[in-house]
Amino acid sequence: MTARSTLRTTAAHHRLAAVGAIAVAGTLLLAGCGDQTKDKDSSDSSASASSAPLADKLPQAIRDKGVVKVGSDIAYAPVEFKDDSGKTVGIDPDLADAMGKQLGVKFEFENGTFDTLITGLRSKRYDIAMSAMTDTKDRQDGVDSETGKKVGEGVDFVDYFTAGVSIYTKKGDDQGIKTWADLCGKKIAVQRGTVSEDLAKAEAKKCPSGKKLAIEPFDNDQQAQTRVRSGGAQAGSSDFPVTAYAVKTSGGGKDFEIVGEQVEAAPYGIAVAKDSTQLRDALQAALDAIIKNGEYDKIIKKWGVADGAVTAAAVNGGK
Structure with missing residues (x-):
């Protein structure tokens, strides 16, 4: 999806059939909240920074912390939501976990309302925003899609899915x-x-x-x-x-x-502040690595959305 007002139809019948596989996750309930509270769950990553193959690509400050702070609206099943036990689950947490193993860090999801996530990036509350956020040219440029006016410096995206x-x-x-x-x-x-x-x-x-x-x-x-x-x-x-x-x-x-x-x-993207180019490039490398090793496809198929899979991590691919 994009922020443009001109509508384009897609191969909907094909996608409808493919997403029927979502029944795999059909016993999970839609749950979550939109407040600004920290989610105690982080993506579990057993790899240490010393053994992770892409750890040296991360900024030193994040390597030292061992954590990537993720802003996310955790109420958007099956992309990210809380299961019956209160654990954050979904496509994004699973992908973050797999990427964390490549980078030697944990991705810690923090819950926030969707329309405040980019602001949270600007204020350094989050390192990244990962929340089914569509990569659009307006968001890249910091432009309000309704008024066409500049409202911020914008963000970069690492694209990981299409919807x-x-x-x-x-x-x-x-x-x-x-x-x-x-x-x-x-x-x-x-x-x-x-x-x-x-x-x-x-x-x-x-x-x-x-x-x-x-x-x-x-x-x-x-x-x-x-x-x-x-x-x-x-x-x-x-x-x-x-x-x-x-x-x-x-x-x-x-x-x-x-x-x-x-x-x-259009593509979903992981949003990164414009001045965080090293982190952006590290995320792109980690995503490409899990696409290459097959972990990405396993996760996408697990959630029944294989038709939205990408074959490579693009930066700012949204139009």
Whole structure:
């Protein structure tokens, strides 16, 4: 997905079939919170800095700490969320664990609302942000996607996955929604600061007089899902893997359905401050290493999202 307002459909039917494998994780519950509390769980890395093959690529300060601090909205299953025991699990924590073994450090996830993660990077609260964040040109350049104005110095991304955006409704009650244009005259629930919100705002500007698209933003995706489930909004939108997971698991598969095709397929990136080039390059090397040794594919297949896999780690590949 990208922050552009022009929608492009993708091979949705192929992706829908592939993500059916998410049933592997179907017993896990959607859980999490959007507060600014530290998650006690870190990705377990048994490799020491002395034995890890890529440890010397990291900045010395991080090698000395042995920890990479990760800002993440841990309420976005199956990308990152808490299981029944309170442990942080998902695609991102698993990838971070594998990368940590290459770098000889632990990746420590700290929970925060999605729209504050880049600010947390700027303030040095986090070393990186890893939270299903789409790599877009606007985020690279520090530009507000709605106003087009410069709001910060931007970030660099190490791209590790590809996903699009989907619309969902209550199961059996799609309200005639098949495309984004069908949302005019209705209300959509989205997570604040996401590309789903950007797309909804762009579509709202196109709606004819008398058929306003109402947009209700929330701190996290589960709040948006609750709004749709209760009938307070006719539709919701989030990244395709997240939507597909919710459709599969929420209410035992009885709560939601995906409508129409996913749009705006684009890379997820690990966000790094512009002045952290050494850390950025170390992450790229670690990701390339786990792609090469097969760990990456195992993780992506485990979570049933193999269609979003990448074959190499790119830097700032978003457009």
